[in-house]
Each structure stands twice: as structure tokens, then as C-alpha cells.
Amino acid sequence: MKSINLAQSISLAFTEAVRQQLSRQIGLSPELIERVVAHAAPVLIAALMAGATTPEGAATEFSTLRSAESNARIAEELAHIVTTVAGIKDLEASGDSLIARATGRRIAVLSDQIAGQAGVPPQASHVLSGMVGAVLFGMLKHHVLIEQGEVEQLPALLDAQLPAIAGYVTDGVARSLGFDHAANFNDSISARLDALTSRAAPQAPTLTNGAAVDAMVATPPAVAASTPRRQSSPKWVWPLFATLALVLAAVFAYVQLHPTQADAAAAASSERPVAARTRAASGVAPEPAASPSAALSAVAAPALPVSSVSSVSAAAASATPAAVVSSDAVAAASSPVVSAATTNSQLAFRVDRTGVPQLMAVVGSDAEKQQLVDALTRKFGAGRFTSDVTVEARTAPAEWLGHMDDLLLLMTLPRAEARIDGRRMELGGAATSEALGWRERLQREFGSSWDIAAFNADRTVLAATDAFLRAMTRLTDAGSPCTATEVAKVLNLQVVNFAKSSGHVPSSARENLSVTAQLMKACANRAQPMRFDIAVFSDNVGEPRANLQLSQKRADAVRAFLVDAGAPANLLDAKGYGAARPVTTNLVASGRFANRRVEFVPAAS
Known part of the structure; x- marks a missing residue:
């Protein structure tokens, strides 16, 4: 992969027109904006260099720069983005997020150092540093895609930046990056990156579905x-x-x-297709109301690896114009079902901040409905919960009713959310807290045949x-x-x-x-x-x-x-x-x- 002067490329992206527009929006002179950009770019590049000295760090940075949040067209779109306050805020937030995800460091720690170097207020430095971070990742993404770069080439690409950024790495910046002082960073970073580059890199994964x-x-x-x-x-x-x-x-x-917990679960079980977001391809004119089970089923399932996702596009290609693309509809294409007319039982609930649960469910019989209502009444008392339980024919048995003790306990957690579709469960709100451990606990109690994960937008x-x-x-x-x-x-x-x-x-x-x-x-x-x-x-x-x-x-x-x-x-x-x-x-x-x-x-x- 060819080298590129990232600091210079970033400075060129902030053209005079861009700086003038930013000056009108944030009240800082174009000259000061140019000075902040000139200092922020080398400091953020140094942060990437420090983070890429381990295989795990390089992999994290590479995946971050290749993520959807990183905009490969940032150079051509920057002039348009900065014309509105909302665009500037979005760009700042994107850069902040990308830097944090890639390096594990909040950009505020680095922007304080940049503010001192450039002689501007910390708040202005933070805004511009976030924007520079977004531009940095966009430039990197564009270069890597054009050059067809691989993760093992990233350390060498970053190492080549040292001559351009060394003069901007002060002792304060170096300490923020985990080094004793600036000389320690400048003297050792190349050796660390070279050591990683010289290691044998694993073969890059390839797609094999034939498309x-x-x-x-x-x-x-x-x-x-x-x-x-x-x-x-x-x-x-x-x-x-x-x-x-x-x-x-x-x-x-x-x-x-x-990889995520959902990916790990997928690797241990048969491949399950994934639905993207619910989509209706029909017209906007009023339609008959969807049944409760169809409405609940329309919620997207947890995302799985790319190899699973191809089934979604196949489903879309064969759907009728009025179809709603749902996780159940996609699953039907590749998973055996009891009957073409059988739908999954459904449960969704949310607990308010006072601990009162609100619930919606679809079950297959009056007996199951009564079993659910009785369990709620015993646990919370009459009038201490709200429920909307619908009985629909051809609905599969509600297996989750056999685990009501665990679900009722979760319903006592303020701000907890959960949604069950067949044997899939998505957690939201307070239920996703790793400290509380609800996902692991429910997975253990429900068993390996259940897919339990936190919803991740x-x-x-x-x-x-x-x-x-x-x-x-x-x-x-x-x-x-x-x-x-x-x-x-x-x-x-x-x-x-x-x-x-x-x-x-x-x-x-x-x-x-x-x-x-x-x-x-x-x-x-x-x-x-x-x-x-x-x-x-x-x-x-x-x-x-x-x-x-x-x-x-x-x-x-x-x-x-x-x-x-x-x-x-x-x-x-x-x-x-x-x-x-x-x-x-x-x-x-x-x-x-x-x-x-x-x-x-x-x-x-």
C-alpha cells in the first residue's frame, strides 16, 4: 500500500472556503481555525500510531476506519457539511466517536493539549479536533479502499507519518498517549510499529457466496x-x-x-438469517391495521455476520410489493417451520422508572393468556401493571411462559426492556447493563437453544x-x-x-x-x-x-x-x-x- 501524508491531506481538505464558513458558524477566525487543524491532525495521527503497536489495536483501528461511520467522501463533502450548525455538530460527534472507538481515548484529553499548542479556548479546540478526527478517518478509509489495503499494512502506513508529526508531539501529548515524554515517543514508536509489521499476518477472510x-x-x-x-x-x-x-x-x-456476543452465539449454532430494519414497500395510503403478531414480528433481529445477511437481500428480491420484511419472514426462507400458517408467540415489555411494567403479548390460546395475566397479578398485584394480550389462532405455544419466574424478576427492574419472538430475545434499557449481567443470566436459565442479545442499533x-x-x-x-x-x-x-x-x-x-x-x-x-x-x-x-x-x-x-x-x-x-x-x-x-x-x-x- 502506497504511503500518504495524512497531516497535509487533512490541511488541504480544510480549504479557505471551508475555514471561512466555519468562522461564520463558530466565531473563530479562519487563521485560528487553520492553526488548530495544523496541530490537531498530527496529534490525532500520533494517537493512532500509539494504538496500532499491538495486533489487537491495529485490528480495532482498521475496522473503525472501514466502518460505515467513516466517510470516504469527506474531502468532497466537507464544504457542504460545514454550512449548517447541525452538520458541524454531527461531524464533531462522528470524529469523537471514531477516535474513542479506535484508540480507547476520549478526544477531549487530546483536544486540551491541542488547545494549549494552538492558543485557543478548549471548547473551540474540542469542536475542531472532533471534525479533524472525522476527516482523518475519512481520508484513511478512502486511501485504504483505493489501495486495497489490509490490516497488516496499517502500522507501516502510520509509521511513515512520523517525520510530519514529530514536531507536534509535546511532552503533554506523549504522556496522554502513555509515553514518558516526547522524546520517548519519537524514539520508540517506529520500532514498535516495525516490530508489528514484520510479524506474519493471518490471511484475510474472503466472501464465498459466489455473487x-x-x-x-x-x-x-x-x-x-x-x-x-x-x-x-x-x-x-x-x-x-x-x-x-x-x-x-x-x-x-x-x-x-x-465480533459481538451475537456473532459468538451464531458461530456455535446453525446459521440464522438476520433482518435489517423493518421495511414496508407498499404505498402510503391507509391500510388495514396489521395484526399484533405481525407488528411485533416486524422488529429487527440482532445483527449477525455478513455471511448470514445475504438471505435478507434474497428475501427482498422475491417479496411482493406490499410485504413487510421481518425477521420471521426472512427466517421462513431457510428454517424449518411447524406449519406455513404458524406464527411465533410474542412478548414485549417495558418497565417505567417506578417499577411498573407495561406489556404486550400475542399467544395462541385463552389458557395461555390467563396463565400470563395470573402470573403478573400474583407478582405485582391487580392494577400494578398494564397489559395488552391478544389471542391469535395458529400461534405457536409460548415457550417463554415456562420461564415466567425469570421474566417476572426482570420486570421488577426499573427502565428494563425486553422483547421475545419465538426463541429470540432482545434486551433493552437497563436490562443491557453488563454490570447487572442479565443477558448471561437469562441465557443460562433459558438454555443454549435460545438466542438472547442486547439490541444494538x-x-x-x-x-x-x-x-x-x-x-x-x-x-x-x-x-x-x-x-x-x-x-x-x-x-x-x-x-x-x-x-x-x-x-x-x-x-x-x-x-x-x-x-x-x-x-x-x-x-x-x-x-x-x-x-x-x-x-x-x-x-x-x-x-x-x-x-x-x-x-x-x-x-x-x-x-x-x-x-x-x-x-x-x-x-x-x-x-x-x-x-x-x-x-x-x-x-x-x-x-x-x-x-x-x-x-x-x-x-x-
Whole structure:
């Protein structure tokens, strides 16, 4: 992998126009902003160098820079991002998060040192250092993707930065990074990185599901271009393939290098498919209300490795336009079931801060409903809980009723949340505390046949991104990806996970939306335009009018981003619906996450 002067690249990204815009937004002169950037870049690079001196540290940094949060297009998008306060805040938060995840250090510790060097207030230094951190990771991601770099090459790439950053590593910075003084850092860091580089690196994992895009990710472009294909795609879709390959490479690297408890459980059991976020590919007109079991089933399952996720895109490709892509629907494609008409029993509950549980359940018989209500009454007393229990025919027996003692104990924990779908259980709120150990305890009591995990929005977003990109690749590879009803099924796999109360398109969604815009532009250029309504929904937290306004703001933001990325403006309409038409319960975090959604709905031409 070729070297790159990261500090210089970061400084060049903060052009005069960017510094002028930042000056208007944060009240610091362009000259001071330039000075902070000039000091922050070397200090943050030094932090990465210090963290990459062990195999584990290098792997963590590599997976972080390849994650969805790291924006490989940051250099070209920076001028647009800094035009709003919300964009600046999002960029600062992203940089803070990336540095903390990669190095285990909060950026505030380093920004205090930067403030002293640059002679600016600590708060201003913190904001700009966070932004520099986001730019640093974006630059690294872009370089690694272009060069097809591997994790074992990262220490050498960082070692090459020493001549450019050594003069900015003061004694204070060195101590913040775990060194005795600046000379100790400058004299020893190269030897530590060289020692790691010289070790034999394990072979990089590859994807083996045979899809064309997998070959593009695992094989250099020259090789991929010569690989025989059963069906040649039109030349006009190849720019999409290039983008998809780059983004999939990042997703794959993140999943492989960021194992979780859910991944460990998956490795020990048969492969279970994963649903991304709940998606409805139908129109926005009012529909008959979904049954309680369908609503509860729509909550996304815990994210599993990429090898599992491919089943999601297959399900999307065969779904009917009005289908809701749910974890149960996906599981049905690869898992044996008792009967095609049998659905899982469901349970979801949330405990308020005073210890009063609120519960929703779907069971198969009046006897099971009575058993549940009786258990709740014995534990909490009449009137000390609220429940909405529905009996639906063809619902499988509620195996969780045999573990009510454990569940009732969890229901005494203020702010705990849980949701059960068949033999899958997701924990939320206070139930996810590692100190309390509820996941381990419930796994032990329920047994190895149960899949119990904490809901993780980041992992769900990552799984959704992978499902979307794989489905998009299959769509473009088919040679005629301009049928709006089919395209909508794929577009509705992606997740636009807005920050709380934010109407600014998050960095994690920008690459997916850019791919969407490129496809719409390509189809329009071929006289096959696709018109979509962008429908945005919220959960039910907060005042209804505020939710309606926020959902409209988000719909407008998605439309504006797509238009800026090349989608024809006359083919897109945007409307926010607030908390209307929830696809699942709002009782639990995963349900609220699913209800906060963006849907692409084919519109009449």
C-alpha cells in the first residue's frame, strides 16, 4: 500500500472556503481555525500510531476506519457539511466517536493539549479536533479502499507519518498517549510499529457466496474485470458496481473485525438469517391495521455476520410489493417451520422508572393468556401493571411462559426492556447493563437453544447496509434495474438512522443514498425514469405535532441529499407522517427504532 501524508491531506481538505464558513458558524477566525487543524491532525495521527503497536489495536483501528461511520467522501463533502450548525455538530460527534472507538481515548484529553499548542479556548479546540478526527478517518478509509489495503499494512502506513508529526508531539501529548515524554515517543514508536509489521499476518477472510460483487471485493480490479460472467451488465451500471464494491468492502471488514456476543452465539449454532430494519414497500395510503403478531414480528433481529445477511437481500428480491420484511419472514426462507400458517408467540415489555411494567403479548390460546395475566397479578398485584394480550389462532405455544419466574424478576427492574419472538430475545434499557449481567443470566436459565442479545442499533444499521448493497448489486447485475416496484423493495432495505431530534442526514446513510441517487440518475438518462414518494415516519415518543414536523424535515433532508447527489428533482416528493402507521410496538427500543423509518414508495408517473 502506497504511503500518504495524512497531516497535509487533512490541511488541504480544510480549504479557505471551508475555514471561512466555519468562522461564520463558530466565531473563530479562519487563521485560528487553520492553526488548530495544523496541530490537531498530527496529534490525532500520533494517537493512532500509539494504538496500532499491538495486533489487537491495529485490528480495532482498521475496522473503525472501514466502518460505515467513516466517510470516504469527506474531502468532497466537507464544504457542504460545514454550512449548517447541525452538520458541524454531527461531524464533531462522528470524529469523537471514531477516535474513542479506535484508540480507547476520549478526544477531549487530546483536544486540551491541542488547545494549549494552538492558543485557543478548549471548547473551540474540542469542536475542531472532533471534525479533524472525522476527516482523518475519512481520508484513511478512502486511501485504504483505493489501495486495497489490509490490516497488516496499517502500522507501516502510520509509521511513515512520523517525520510530519514529530514536531507536534509535546511532552503533554506523549504522556496522554502513555509515553514518558516526547522524546520517548519519537524514539520508540517506529520500532514498535516495525516490530508489528514484520510479524506474519493471518490471511484475510474472503466472501464465498459466489455473487459477482463478492469477487469484486475480494479480488483486485484487474482480476475482477477478467473474471468470466454468465451475463454481462450494461456499461452504464458499472459506475454503480464500483461504488458498491468499495462500500461492501468496508462493511465486510467491519463485521469481520468487530465480533459481538451475537456473532459468538451464531458461530456455535446453525446459521440464522438476520433482518435489517423493518421495511414496508407498499404505498402510503391507509391500510388495514396489521395484526399484533405481525407488528411485533416486524422488529429487527440482532445483527449477525455478513455471511448470514445475504438471505435478507434474497428475501427482498422475491417479496411482493406490499410485504413487510421481518425477521420471521426472512427466517421462513431457510428454517424449518411447524406449519406455513404458524406464527411465533410474542412478548414485549417495558418497565417505567417506578417499577411498573407495561406489556404486550400475542399467544395462541385463552389458557395461555390467563396463565400470563395470573402470573403478573400474583407478582405485582391487580392494577400494578398494564397489559395488552391478544389471542391469535395458529400461534405457536409460548415457550417463554415456562420461564415466567425469570421474566417476572426482570420486570421488577426499573427502565428494563425486553422483547421475545419465538426463541429470540432482545434486551433493552437497563436490562443491557453488563454490570447487572442479565443477558448471561437469562441465557443460562433459558438454555443454549435460545438466542438472547442486547439490541444494538449500530449493528442493525450495518446489517441493513450490507443487505441493501448486496440486493442493489443483484438488481444492477440483472441488466434492467429501472422498475420502480422492484427497486423500491431494495431501497427500503437501507436505514437512515437520524440522530435524536436531528433533521440532518447522518454520515452512516450517505453512501447508501448516493448509490440510490446514482441509480435514479442512470435510469432517467436512459429514458426509464422512476418516480418515488419519500415517506418518513417517527416513533411515538414526544408530542405528535413535533413528531410530524420532524418527520417532514427529515423527508425534505433525504430528498435534498438525493437531488444533490444527482437524482432528478422532478422525480422525488417528500412527506412526513409523524408516528402514524407504526410497523411494530413502541414499547421497546428495537420497536421504536423500526418505526423511525424512511420508505421509498413508487409513485405514478
